[in-house]
Amino acid sequence: MNEKKHKVCTTVGIIANPESGKDIRRLVSHASVFDNMEKVNIVERILTTLQAFGIRKVLVMPDTFGIVLRAINVIGKNLKIDIDFLPIETLGNWKDTYEATRQMKDKVSAIIVIGGDGTNRIVAKACGDVPIMPLSTGTNNVFPYMMEATIAAEAVAAIVMGFTSKEEGTYKRKRLEIFQEDKLKDIALIDIAVTMHSYIGAKAIWRSELLKEIVVTQCSPYNIGLSSIAGNIKEIRMDENHGFYLEIGDGEMIKAAIAPGVLKEISIKNFRILNLDEKVKLRNIPSLLALDGERELDINSDVYVKITRDGPKVINYQKTLRIAAQRGFFKN
Amino acid sequence: MNKPVISEEKLLWMYETMVKIRVHEERAAELFAENKVPGFVHLYVGEEAVATGVVANLKKEDFISSTHRGHGHYIAKGGDIKASMAELFGKTTGCCKGKGGSMHIVDLSIGELGANGIVGGGIPHAVGAAMGIKLNGLDDVAVAFFGDGASNQQNFHEGINLAAIWKLPVVFVCENNGYQISLPYSKQQIINSVAERGKSYGIPAVSVDGQDVMAVYEVAKEAIERARNGEGPSLIEAKTYRFRGHFEGDPAIYRTKKELEWWKENKDPIIIFKKLLLEKNILSEDDSALIQKKKEEEIEEAVKFAESSPWPKKEDILKDVFSTSTKGVLVWEW
Amino acid sequence: MGMVRKISYAQAINEALDYKLSKDKKVIMIGEDIGTFGGTFGVTAGLLDKYGPERIYDAPIAESGQIGVAIGAAATGLLRPVFELMFIDFFGVCMDQIYNQAAKMRYMFGGKAKISMVIRAAGGAGMGAAAQHSQLLHSMFSHLPGLKVVVPSTPSDAKGLLISSIEDDDPVVFIEHKGLYAVKGPVPEEPQRIPLGVADVKREGKDITIVATAAMVYKSLEVATKLYKEGISIEVIDPRSIVPLDENTIVNSIKKTGRLVVVDEDYPRASFATDIAAIAASKCFKELKSPVKLVTPPATPIPFSPALEKEWIPSVEKIEKAVREIL
């Protein structure tokens, strides 16, 4: 699909999740509340930045709160970008994000995602090969960047305006695929945890007693969440072509920050490297699967998990801007 | 089956309580339509998971303060439905001897500090109860239930702030059912969750799906344990929806039928919970039918009790104003 | 009769609070600047040091919240709060908690709730504090069923009535006239209780009955002393509590004298003064020898200028004139 370049699409997509940043982790783990007015401010900075670098069109997921709409109102008549809202009936749940990603993926050159691991997981299900720029709304995420939105928007503009090519400025992330009876049932981006919780409830996991197995695509001692259990044993970078599997049970104790401020002692029964495309059968069934930290799937029959390189294409903002700067992106 | 971290007994209590509230409210609606229950009646249909999931974590000695939409709180806390039904009728056997009605049902003996006709009025009462608990060295907690509309009111702001600075064992539970009578939540506040307000008072706050009793249960459990351990107050916003009008007789022109139908079809807390219990083999269809029947009988018994109870007498009007007999003019002439 | 020491009205109130705080662990205080600062009028000085911040709560400006907390605490039976509303004028921001919550709970709940709490507040004109910091407002509260209303005039009444108010099982609005805080009088050291609903005949007389409250008691007594020299015998009755009201003492006095002047610092319409006049008209009409006279301020907000405020407050001259007119 190299260089057809009749007409370069310079449209940017924005997905801002109004529901992220308020779940039970605020209560059990002193996580910070990420309020929606802050998301409005972020979108405001994104729009003015995109505009400054010549982006003329933005496609937006409508949301129940109106994050982008409010940002547009704040900027007022100084806004020159053409902003289109996708024709979606908002429900205020993950389906909005999924549907918006599906509808925008063929019409935009990059998608800016404002939300946590959970939001990105949904986007990843539908974004195909469109590069995404994931911006975190809180400190309890691994997948998205915790960074200033202005810089993020600059990187997106550099890619979209062609200063840095997609090949140069993005990389494929890994993902976890869950198979039941040979059918792809769901995915996760960072970790899958098998837990003996019998219900989905408040989704997050802040108690370690019921954890049984964990599979991760990447992990490190400097990340938060369930993957840190693995990360504290061995670091696995996102560019390495393998992941990690571990089982919890009698064995060596390690400490891990499974949520902000929540340090748990967990006993590791065994662990091993999991190669790309290698299938692992989960041992504890029936149980619940937590995908990227949230209880999602009730499983009652055999389930296999494998790690692939079919995760979303994510913009490496540092590399992108470094290259773009050399090519005059910041020159008038 | 994987083991629940909550006993089956408790799960069944929750299911029965939700069904009991639903049956009670639907019967109350009929009684209102038949002119047997006078006054304003605000029903809790659709919101059952909130009171149930929260109160499942409370003991008898714990306190709750309630609202104009208070039947669910009262029933969940263990209030005697004969006494409350008689109160709805205005009979002398009612929990307020017929002087309160639907908006004032109360049972102090189980820590139910009363429904309240003033929006937001009960919020600081729970804070006061928590102060009493703390100063008496008890390990009880207090819970304030209130609506999204109430979260605009001074008592919300003042009550939460006082609880925060005095680090009292109280949990604020906002039942955000999306409407303050006709005004949608989006037109009440420029934020999208009452939970965002916790930050400005320096207390943890969380938003939870109020139609999922397990989610409410888990969140409330953490908040209540926090309070019990002396870690101070917290705020929970439960996103919920009322399936009936604001009060009985409300034509509800401010919302679409489609919206209502969507909630009833997709977010009925009883259906959602029942599905979970069936899946986990904790409940069978037969059990469920039996529970339904049992609750209908209980409510019917309460209705019979209310119907057959005597009316209060004229001289009762002058009673219970004060704890002492009144000196000075109480009535010029009858 | 042994010498009784003289202390101020403010000190007397402080003693009552101190006594109840020391005797009953359930008694706590909530209010603005009542702790470190010792109260805007110095009434609560020393209590924080003695009882600590778990009994004496210096609260942020959130009157509705504060009263609500007091009500909730009282309803549980776990505490007996004394809430200080800095100025009675501020009731407007927290009236709901006072009259819809505290006042009605017992009745609404069929007699099952016991709201034992006191709302203490400073009231009264004469300090150039203008329209929002000078009202007395006892009529307002006595209008509302379920509240007991106390307006003491002397230091010993203040002490005895406050102890009774704190021990009372109903919500009591206890209004302290700020013009009286410095007034000294004999106050017994022991915690003598004065029951609510018992009027005090401050001076006996046979020709005319004056019913007066708070600061007006002193002015009425001044008139009585002056006119006594002319052979006019005035009975001055201080009801002390507006609710409950000692109607008998008032009615019996009117029956005896046949003449009534009501002297009050609250507004004139639908008021304490008109209430007493109504009692006279309905209960001792036959015995009345002349029209009832009401000496009250005009129905206007309280003016700021000392020149105006002086005219606004009922004066000794006006009381004397009223007495002479019906003799």
Ligand SMILES: Cc1ncc(C[n+]2csc(CCOP(=O)(O)OP(=O)(O)O)c2C)c(N)n1
């Ligand atoms: C102080 C006060 N203002 C207005 C009302 C009238 N009123 C009764 S219920 C209600 C709406 C309350 O909305 P919300 O708090 O969201 O509770 P919901 O009815 O939705 O459960 C209003 C305005 C009242 N009872 N009290």
Ligand SMILES: [Mg+2]
């Ligand atoms: Mg509401």
